[in-house]
Amino acid sequence: MMDIAIDIASWVLLALGGVNLLIGGIGVLRMPDLYTRMHAASLTDSMGAILVILGIMLQAGLSLATVKLGVILVFLLLTSPTAANALAASALLAGVTPRTGQSLHLSDSEARE
Amino acid sequence: MTTLFGIFLLTLLMITGMAIVHTRNLFVAVMLMGIASLLIAASFFLLDAADVALTEAAIGAGISTVLFLGALALTSERERKRRRSLSTSSLLQFGIVGVVALIVIWATFDQPRLGSPSAPVQAHLTPWYIESTRDLIDIPNAVTAVLASFRGYDTLGEVVVVFTAGVGVLFLLGTGASSRAAGAPLSEDNAGLRHYLIPRILGRLLIPFILLLGFYVQFHGEYGPGGGFQAGAIIAASVILYALLEGEQRALSVIPQGVLLAMMAGGTLLFGAVGVAGIVLGSNFLDYSVLSEDPVNGQHWGILLIEMGIGITVAGVLISIFHAFAARATA
Amino acid sequence: MDILGLYHYWIFAVLLMTGFFAIVAKPNLVKKLIGLSLFQSAVFLCYITMGKIEGGTAPIMGEGAELFSSPLPQVLILTAIVVSISTTALGLGLVLRIKDEYGSIEEDEIQGQDQP
Numbered sequence: 183m184m185d186i187a188i189d190i191a192s193w194v195l196l197a198l199g200g201v202n203l204l205i206g207g208i209g210v211l212r213m214p215d216l217y218t219r220m221h222a223a224s225l226t227d228s229m230g231a232i233l234v235i236l237g238i239m240l241q242a243g244l245s246l247a248t249v250k251l252g253v254i255l256v257f258l259l260l261t262s263p264t265a266a267n268a269l270a271a272s273a274l275l276a277g278v279t280p281r282t283g284q285s286l287h288l289s290d291s292e293a294r295e
Numbered sequence: 296m297t298t299l300f301g302i303f304l305l306t307l308l309m310i311t312g313m314a315i316v317h318t319r320n321l322f323v324a325v326m327l328m329g330i331a332s333l334l335i336a337a338s339f340f341l342l343d344a345a346d347v348a349l350t351e352a353a354i355g356a357g358i359s360t361v362l363f364l365g366a367l368a369l370t371s372e373r374e375r376k377r378r379r380s381l382s383t384s385s386l387l388q389f390g391i392v393g394v395v396a397l398i399v400i401w402a403t404f405d406q407p408r409l410g411s412p413s414a415p416v417q418a419h420l421t422p423w424y425i426e427s428t429r430d431l432i433d434i435p436n437a438v439t440a441v442l443a444s445f446r447g448y449d450t451l452g453e454v455v456v457v458f459t460a461g462v463g464v465l466f467l468l469g470t471g472a473s474s475r476a477a478g479a480p481l482s483e484d485n486a487g488l489r490h491y492l493i494p495r496i497l498g499r500l501l502i503p504f505i506l507l508l509g510f511y512v513q514f515h516g517e518y519g520p521g522g523g524f525q526a527g528a529i530i531a532a533s534v535i536l537y538a539l540l541e542g543e544q545r546a547l548s549v550i551p552q553g554v555l556l557a558m559m560a561g562g563t564l565l566f567g568a569v570g571v572a573g574i575v576l577g578s579n580f581l582d583y584s585v586l587s588e589d590p591v592n593g594q595h596w597g598i599l600l601i602e603m604g605i606g607i608t609v610a611g612v613l614i615s616i617f618h619a620f621a622a623r624a625t626a
Numbered sequence: 627m628d629i630l631g632l633y634h635y636w637i638f639a640v641l642l643m644t645g646f647f648a649i650v651a652k653p654n655l656v657k658k659l660i661g662l663s664l665f666q667s668a669v670f671l672c673y674i675t676m677g678k679i680e681g682g683t684a685p686i687m688g689e690g691a692e693l694f695s696s697p698l699p700q701v702l703i704l705t706a707i708v709v710s711i712s713t714t715a716l717g718l719g720l721v722l723r724i725k726d727e728y729g730s731i732e733e734d735e736i737q738g739q740d741q742p
Contacts, residue, residue: 257501264497271491298630305637312644312664316652324660335667342634343695344674345684350707351670359663359711366656366718370731374654388651392643399639408631410680417679421696425685428697437685437697438704446701453705460712467719519686524708609708616715623722 192240199233206230215281216273220266227262231255298409301341308334319374325363332356345520346438349512353528358613361535365620432594434517442522443598447581450601451566454608458563461612468619498540505533513606517595523602527609534610535617543621550614558611565604569597634675641668653733655721659714666710673699 202225209222235255242248311331315324332355339348407414428440442450513526538546569583576585583597584590645668648661677699685697721731728736 257504260497260501264494268491268494302630302633305634309637309640309644312641315660315664316644316648316657321654321656321660324657328660328663331664331667335671338671339674342674342678343682343684344677344700344703345686347670347674347700347703347707350704354707354711355663355667359714362711362715362718363656363660366721369722370656370725374652374657375732385651388647392647392650395646396639396643399642400636403632403635403639406632406635409634409675410631410678410682412679414676414679416676416696416699420698421677424697425687425694429687435687437687437694438700441697442701442704449702450705453709456709457712460709460716463716464719467716467723520684522704524704528708612712616712616719619719620715620722 188240188243192237195233195237195240199230199237202226202233203230216278217270217280220270224262224266227258227266231258231262297341301338304334304338304341308338319376320372321367321374322364322372325360325367328363329356329360332359346436346522346525349520349525350528353525353532357532358528358535358617361539361617362620365617365624368624369620431591432598433591434595434598436517436519436521438520439516439522439598439602443601444583444594447570447601450605451570451581454563454566454605457612458559458608461559461615464616464619468623495540498536502533502537505536506530509533513602514599516602517598523605523607524609526602527606528613530606530610531613531617534614538617538621543618547618552615552618555611555615555618558607559615562604562606562608562611565607566601569600569604573597634671638668638672638675641665641671644668655724655731655733656718658733659717659721662717663710663714666706670703670706673703 206222206224206226209225210219213219213222232255235251235258239248239251242251308331311327311334315327315331318324318327332351336348336351336355339351411417424441424445425437427445428434428437432440432444434440509526509529509532512521512529513523516522516526534546534550537549569586570581573582573585574580578585581597584593586596587593642665645661645663645665648664649658652658652661677696679693679695682693682695683691685694685700687694724736725731728739730736730739
């Protein structure tokens with residue numbers, strides 16, 4: 183009984199993680215400029231990765247694999263926001279301005295004109 | 296399911312490869328190379344090659360990207376635009392490439408299918424290597440056993456090639472020691488990422504763990520995936536990360552140029568010396584069985600020592616190459 | 627299924643020729659080196675694919691595993707990857723020196739300067 187409950191919980195977590203990854207991927211394709219795309223991509227890093235790793239941890243049970251997964255989770259949570267910060271900072275330095283207001287609704291070529 | 300995932304990864308890899316060749320922006324091409332490396336590392340893992348996947352991820356996605364970016368900073372980021380005309384020569388190039396690709400694909404129909412147990416690769420040497428690893432060397436990781444003991448000659452050759460390439464780069468670009476005065480204040484350019492507080496602090500937090508992983512991979516290589524090549528690359532990556540965050544000068548004061556040169560030569564020498572020790576103790580070159588009373592124990596000692604030699608050389612060469620590129624960028 | 631067993635080799639062929647195309651057709655020297663890396667990656671893929679055995683595991687002998695993929699191709703490729711980065715670095719070093727001497731990394735411009 184316990185096994186089935188853990189199995190169900192882990193699959194629910196994995197499925198939710200997958201949905202988050204999918205939404206993040208669609209967002210990266212559909213969003214209009216760099217900063218909003220990064221916002222969408224952060225969904226894959228945060229919710230997607232966390233849920234998937236938690237799901238696998240439940241599958242692995244109490245073992246060394248779970249500890250390793252936990253370590254991976256901690257490092258992911260440390261590095262991905264840092265990478266996002268570095269990316270956004272260098273984009274801003276390179277002169278990529280966030281789009282606001284009307285220009286958000288224009289396509290790429292229109293906005294440039 | 297695994298097959299399906301492998302096919303998905305390889306399809307992505309093919310698309311990435313074509314995008315790399317198609318794009319005119321070299322910066323984009325280098326970034327795509329990093330993605331291709333990670334995809335290929337994941338494919339290696341699915342194909343049961345954990346050691347190779349580790350190496351490819353550390354070197355292909357990590358160090359090679361840094362080196363290419365360094366070279367781009369010194370040359371140009373874009374390919375020059377050419378007139379778009381389908382001349383005979385470009386038709387010829389497309390033709391040859393297409394025809395050869397078709398010939399190779401046609402030839403694959405004679406290949407044994409993926410995973411076939413009757414393939415020639417599985418028939419002769421593989422069972423012998425796996426049996427002998429159990430009997431003669433007694434370590435779990437057959438890859439390390441083959442790399443360090445059964446095919447020690449090959450590996451010595453590869454280490455010498457890596458060493459020679461490192462020396463070649465230093466000859467071409469100089470060690471950079473003469474171009475900067477010792478103790479000069481850090482200029483804006485070689486101060487690394489000092490202005491960026493968050494990456495710097497987190498990077499500093501991570502560097503000890505990367506180093507720890509490097510040493511774990513080095514000394515655990517007999518029992519799990521790992522060994523000198525991977526460990527050298529990981530340790531080099533941590534030093535390169537330090538140089539990127541804190542400025543190249545600081546990294547050079549941690550591991551000076553002289554130490555790096557000694558590492559390059561010393562690791563190779565250590566490998567050779569272990570081989571010669573075999574002769575001195577009355578056996579063949581690179582036969583570790585005589586290094587200790589018990590032949591199996593001797594093999595363990597030999598493998599440990601030469602893996603250390605490999606790790607030291609690889610780390611020394613990769614860090615030196617990085618410094619040679621970086622010294623040019625800031626000179 | 628039988629045909630899918632060859633898919634890895636087809637990708638190898640396409641990737642190999644993609645890299646080769648960059649080497650012969652692109653005049654930019656850095657692009658040529660990127661093509662060379664791609665070419666090498668394709669060869670790595672070919673070797674590792676050959677070593678795989680159905681139902682096997684990585685050749686690390688723990689408990690419970692009886693069938694192992696071949697360690698030999700893995701050893702060859704492991705060393706080849708490290709050698710490939712070293713040679714690529716050497717190539718990039720040459721490109722930087724060429725840039726110093728000729729002020730360009732485009733092949734046709736360099737050849738144009740060499741002709742009197």
